[in-house]
Amino acid sequence: MADQSKIPQATAKRLPLYYRFLNNLHLQGKSRVSSKELSDAVKVDSATIRRDFSYFGALGKKGYGYNVEYLLGFFRKTLDQDETTNVALIGVGNLGTAFLHYNFTKNNNTKIEMAFDADKSKVGQEIGGVTVYHISDLSERLKNVQAAILTVPGAVAQQITDELIDSGIKGILNFTPARITVPEGVRVHHIDLAVELQSLVYFMKHYPVDE
Amino acid sequence: MADQSKIPQATAKRLPLYYRFLNNLHLQGKSRVSSKELSDAVKVDSATIRRDFSYFGALGKKGYGYNVEYLLGFFRKTLDQDETTNVALIGVGNLGTAFLHYNFTKNNNTKIEMAFDADKSKVGQEIGGVTVYHISDLSERLKNVQAAILTVPGAVAQQITDELIDSGIKGILNFTPARITVPEGVRVHHIDLAVELQSLVYFMKHYPVDE
Numbered sequence: 001m002a003d004q005s006k007i008p009q010a011t012a013k014r015l016p017l018y019y020r021f022l023n024n025l026h027l028q029g030k031s032r033v034s035s036k037e038l039s040d041a042v043k044v045d046s047a048t049i050r051r052d053f054s055y056f057g058a059l060g061k062k063g064y065g066y067n068v069e070y071l072l073g074f075f076r077k078t079l080d081q082d083e084t085t086n087v088a089l090i091g092v093g094n095l096g097t098a099f100l101h102y103n104f105t106k107n108n109n110t111k112i113e114m115a116f117d118a119d120k121s122k123v124g125q126e127i128g129g130v131t132v133y134h135i136s137d138l139s140e141r142l143k144n145v146q147a148a149i150l151t152v153p154g155a156v157a158q159q160i161t162d163e164l165i166d167s168g169i170k171g172i173l174n175f176t177p178a179r180i181t182v183p184e185g186v187r188v189h190h191i192d193l194a195v196e197l198q199s200l201v202y203f204m205k206h207y208p209v210d211e
Numbered sequence: 212m213a214d215q216s217k218i219p220q221a222t223a224k225r226l227p228l229y230y231r232f233l234n235n236l237h238l239q240g241k242s243r244v245s246s247k248e249l250s251d252a253v254k255v256d257s258a259t260i261r262r263d264f265s266y267f268g269a270l271g272k273k274g275y276g277y278n279v280e281y282l283l284g285f286f287r288k289t290l291d292q293d294e295t296t297n298v299a300l301i302g303v304g305n306l307g308t309a310f311l312h313y314n315f316t317k318n319n320n321t322k323i324e325m326a327f328d329a330d331k332s333k334v335g336q337e338i339g340g341v342t343v344y345h346i347s348d349l350s351e352r353l354k355n356v357q358a359a360i361l362t363v364p365g366a367v368a369q370q371i372t373d374e375l376i377d378s379g380i381k382g383i384l385n386f387t388p389a390r391i392t393v394p395e396g397v398r399v400h401h402i403d404l405a406v407e408l409q410s411l412v413y414f415m416k417h418y419p420v421d422e
Contacts, residue, residue: 012417016409020388043390043401085412094309101305102404110408147412171415173408179232179254187415189407190254193313196402197321197384198227201296201358204382204398206223 011052017042018052019075025068034065085110086145088169090160091152092117092132095175099149100128113145135160139167147171154178222263228253229263230286237279245276296321297356299380301371302363303328303343306386310360311339324356346371350378358382365389 021041025033035053039046053066056074089096089112100115117123118135125132133141138160148169152160157178164172171187174180182188232252236244246264250257264277267285300307300323311326326343328334334345344352349371359380363371368389375383382398385391393399 007417012413013410015413016406017403019409020403020406021390040392041390043399079409079413085415087408094305094312098305098309099404110405110412147408147415149408171411173411177231179252181251187411188254189411189414191402191407192228192231193310194321195227195231196400197298197358197360198230198290199224200382200384200398200400201321202223202226202290203400204296204358206218 007055011055014042014044014048014052015075015079017044018049019072019079022068022072022075026072031068032065033068033071037065079109083109085147086113087111087147087149088113088142088145088164089115089130089149089151090135090138090164091150092119092122092127093151096149096151097127099151100130102128110147112149114141116141138163142167142169145169147173149173149175150180151175218266222266225253225255225259225263226286226290228255229260230283230290233279233283233286237283242279243276244279244282248276290320294320296358297324298322298358298360299324299353299356299375300326300341300360300362301346301349301375302361303330303333303338304362307360307362308338310362311341313339321358323360325352327352349374353378353380356380358384360384360386361391362386 018038021038022033035046035049038044038049042049044052053071056078087110089099092100092115096115096117100112112128112130115127115130115132116135116138117132120134122132123134142164145167146169148164148171150157150160150164150172154177157174157176158180161172161174161180161182165182165186169186172180172182172189174188174190175193177192177194179190180188229249232249233244246257246260249255249260253260255263264282267289298321300310303311303326307326307328311323323339323341326338326341327346327349328343329346331345333343336343353375356378357380359375359382361368361371361375361383365388368385368387369391372383372385372391372393376393376397381396383391383393383400385399385401386404388403388405390401391399
């Protein structure tokens with residue numbers, strides 16, 4: 001396998017996208033794919049795809065393209081597709097419920113194992129096959145879970161983050177408007193819906209065409 | 212104002228984040244901010260902040276930092292904060308409902324003006340102050356709207372995208388798993404929940420600390 005530490009972050013961010021598309025191709029019975037086809041499908045330009053793939057030592061052949069099965073095998077190893085990461089969902093509001101109904105395991109190596117909410121009327125419910133527990137049981141229940149999706153009100157985001165970290169969580173997908181502080185070694189990806197919308201609008205006005 | 216076309220995309224993507232934080236500082240009555248404080252709050256390293264700000268011609272003073280009001284005035288102009296962009300929400304499921312309850316206008320220059328869904332039981336409802344119309348009325352109702360948030364099932368994403376474009380939409384925030392094709396001049400930002408989660412897990416394993 002290629003030396004992981006040498007893959008640039010920008011390339012690494014595109015890996016799950018490539019994997020998902022190639023997996024779909026494979027399910028459709030396709031055995032090869034050109035960088036042009038890939039480019040059209042995942043909306044990343046061909047030159048970038050070829051450069052990305054070269055980091056993994058995958059070189060396309062002219063007039064043939066890439067071997068889908070080889071790439072999939074490679075990505076599966078790289079993305080540790082065979083090792084499932086257990087995820088807890090914190091905050092079963094509308095956004096949290098959307099996550100619970102999203103079928104992550106289909107193409108994916110992640111599984112939402114449990115959910116937590118402060119609303120007692122939600123406790124004990126099963127949504128999308130996942131049981132909802134009370135937030136006060138967090139540290140007691142959180143076993144064998146490595147990552148959390150945070151969809152709680154911004155005002156309690158830091159407090160709950162601290163509890164998650166005390167329980168050994170190593171990664172947080174933060175969907176609250178709050179920026180959270182975590183110790184070194186804990187990974188946070190932040191998706192703020194308002195910032196995403198504002199960013200789209202800004203780019204619409206100033207960069208109408210992708211550079 | 213600085214020449215917009217010279218601001219790198221990576222810098223431009225951070226603008227809404229800076230704006231939001233500075234606006235909060237201003238509301239709290241703070242008149243100046245250091246790049247260190249900004250860095251701690253928005254989780255972007257100080258060197259990057261200083262470089263970003265230098266593109267806008269904003270230079271911090273040693274021992275003083277940046278003037279909040281000056282920066283806000285600058286960002287407001289740059290982000291066209293005074294000019295509201297009208298947005299339509301397509302697909303009032305759990306994710307769509309979360310958007311409707313999200314108070315975008317608070318710190319923001321965007322407003323969800325109308326929502327559409329295929330489910331007749333939702334038509335006529337008002338959610339978060341926004342009326343839900345039937346999806347078949349899309350082209351008829353869609354007036355004076357520049358952007359759309361797409362939270363429909365992936366299988367109908369392209370068809371609805373085509374209708375949105377025929378109605379003059381210039382930007383789409385795509386939350387479906389589908390990659391959509393649009394003509395030149397239409398901007399698409401794609402946020403796939405499964406890809407975001409997979410990306411977090413990949414980074415947890417290989418890049419536990421931000422580079």
